[in-house]
Amino acid sequence: MNKQNDPAKLSAVSARAGTDRYMPGFGNDFETEALPDALPQGQNSPQKCNYGLYAEQLSGTPFTAPRGQNERTWCYRIRPSVKHVSRFEKIEVPYWKSAPHVDPDVISLGQYRWDPVPHTEEDPTFLTGMRTVTTAGDVNTQVGMASHVYLITASMVDEYFYSADSELLVVPQEGRLRFATELGIIDLEPQEIAVLPRGMVFRVEVLDGPARGFVCENYGAKFDLPSRGPIGANCLANPRDFKTPVAAFEDVERPSTVTIKWCGQFHATQIGHSPLDVVAWHGNYAPCKYDLKTFSPVGAILFDHPDPSIFTVLTAPSGVEGTANIDFVLFRDRWNVAENTFRPPWYHKNIMSELMGNIHGIYDAKPKGFVPGGMSLHNMMLPHGPDQPAFEGASNVDLQPQKLENTMSFMFETRFPQHLTEFAAKEAPLQDDYVECWDGLEKKFDGTPGEK
Ligand SMILES: O=C(O)Cc1cc(O)ccc1O
Numbered sequence: 161m162n163k164q165n166d167p168a169k170l171s172a173v174s175a176r177a178g179t180d181r182y183m184p185g186f187g188n189d190f191e192t193e194a195l196p197d198a199l200p201q202g203q204n205s206p207q208k209c210n211y212g213l214y215a216e217q218l219s220g221t222p223f224t225a226p227r228g229q230n231e232r233t234w235c236y237r238i239r240p241s242v243k244h245v246s247r248f249e250k251i252e253v254p255y256w257k258s259a260p261h262v263d264p265d266v267i268s269l270g271q272y273r274w275d276p277v278p279h280t281e282e283d284p285t286f287l288t289g290m291r292t293v294t295t296a297g298d299v300n301t302q303v304g305m306a307s308h309v310y311l312i313t314a315s316m317v318d319e320y321f322y323s324a325d326s327e328l329l330v331v332p333q334e335g336r337l338r339f340a341t342e343l344g345i346i347d348l349e350p351q352e353i354a355v356l357p358r359g360m361v362f363r364v365e366v367l368d369g370p371a372r373g374f375v376c377e378n379y380g381a382k383f384d385l386p387s388r389g390p391i392g393a394n395c396l397a398n399p400r401d402f403k404t405p406v407a408a409f410e411d412v413e414r415p416s417t418v419t420i421k422w423c424g425q426f427h428a429t430q431i432g433h434s435p436l437d438v439v440a441w442h443g444n445y446a447p448c449k450y451d452l453k454t455f456s457p458v459g460a461i462l463f464d465h466p467d468p469s470i471f472t473v474l475t476a477p478s479g480v481e482g483t484a485n486i487d488f489v490l491f492r493d494r495w496n497v498a499e500n501t502f503r504p505p506w507y508h509k510n511i512m513s514e515l516m517g518n519i520h521g522i523y524d525a526k527p528k529g530f531v532p533g534g535m536s537l538h539n540m541m542l543p544h545g546p547d548q549p550a551f552e553g554a555s556n557v558d559l560q561p562q563k564l565e566n567t568m569s570f571m572f573e574t575r576f577p578q579h580l581t582e583f584a585a586k587e588a589p590l591q592d593d594y595v596e597c598w599d600g601l602e603k604k605f606d607g608t609p610g611e612k
């Protein structure tokens with residue numbers, strides 16, 4: 161291996177220069193060290209680690225999980241984590257809610273749509289700027305999810321966080337963020353996503369603000385790549401496009417706070433140093449980022465509109481095959497070529513509940529009103545579909561091959577009904593007139609077949 165491609169050398173450079181670098185692959189068994197020979201070879205727990213480091217395992221799955229699903233990472237760190245978090249004090253993070261959270265005064269049954277949540281006067285961080293929109297399932301039994309909007313203008317300074325409750329899928333819509341994590345640094349911008357594993361400590365800095373985006377908090381089993389079935393080994397999200405950071409550590413001694421989300425509650429602990437002190441690590445339980453522009457969509461090339469599951473980027477299983485705890489689905493720019501076909505999404509009712517967000521541009525089923533930064537919720541078994549202008553347009557358009565451009569929306573689709581928070585129902589800019597977008601769909605039936 162030449163010097164330039166040697167991950168050890170890259171990470172050493174990375175740690176010193178503070179630049180971010182990544183290793184390709186989804187769920188790979190990675191190894192990386194920010195100082196030469198910090199990573200033990202051939203074993204996990206030497207009697208004494210080099211540099212006086214402590215060896216520590218982070219288990220993301222039970223010890224006995226089947227081999228293909230078993231995930232853990234070995235960290236070689238300046239202090240063991242137990243020196244970072246002890247003597248907890250309960251704190252309030254009022255806008256970050258967890259399931260079950262059903263407010264009797266809030267009705268969740270319905271079709272809802274929101275304008276972008278505006279930035280506030282305060283200077284919120286990733287923690288204080290998190291606004292829960294929906295919750296589903298139960299955080300205590302590790303099933304379900306929550307969807308959030310984040311509004312961030314301030315970096316976390318000497319402040320760290322981890323969620324024992326969940327894996328976090330972060331979908332930026334505006335602004336650039338840096339996730340300084342125990343295992344390395346991820347820089348993130350709109351049209352990219354990051355996946356932060358349960359239990360991993362991080363700090364979020366604003367590189368370019370204000371920052372707004374969406375978070376899917378997964379209480380259940382981890383996000384995985386979907387099986388492609390007959391599609392074969394390529395297209396959709398390809399494993400090599402997922403990027404995991406190389407090791408980068410901080411040897412900083414300053415009064416700091418670590419906040420933990422645990423069973424829906426928040427606790428803080430004070431420490432005298434940065435917990436991001438992992439000098440080297442190896443394993444397959446690690447954060448990653450993914451550029452949504454590398455998603456290769458597959459679709460109908462003759463007629464009809466397939467189910468949106470063909471656009472699944474990541475899926476978090478629920479234990480029932482084909483019934484996801486969460487699917488993360490991407491509607492990106494693509495060619496529309498189907499002949500004699502109503503090309504936008506069809507009208508439907510779904511046993512899964514669909515939370516959508518617009519990252520960029522125009523969504524074909526809702527040409528107006530569903531704008532970047534905005535969201536919609538079509539809850540379990542509640543009918544929805546194209547609005548009246550979209551229906552008329554798509555029913556009458558000349559069906560030439562058409563490139564859908566300037567479009568990127570996503571869906572957090574879960575098997576569980578999603579319950580609105582008070583914030584979503586009462587504070588966020590809910591569009592009271594949303595359901596009127598279907599009012600103009602008139603009766604066309606007159607008992608005769610033919611042109612309508
Ligand atoms: O409701 C939506 O807009 C999402 C959606 C898109 C699609 O192409 C088919 C079904 C579906 O639920």
Ligand SMILES: [Fe+2]
Binds near residue numbers: 505508510514538544
């Ligand atoms: Fe839908």
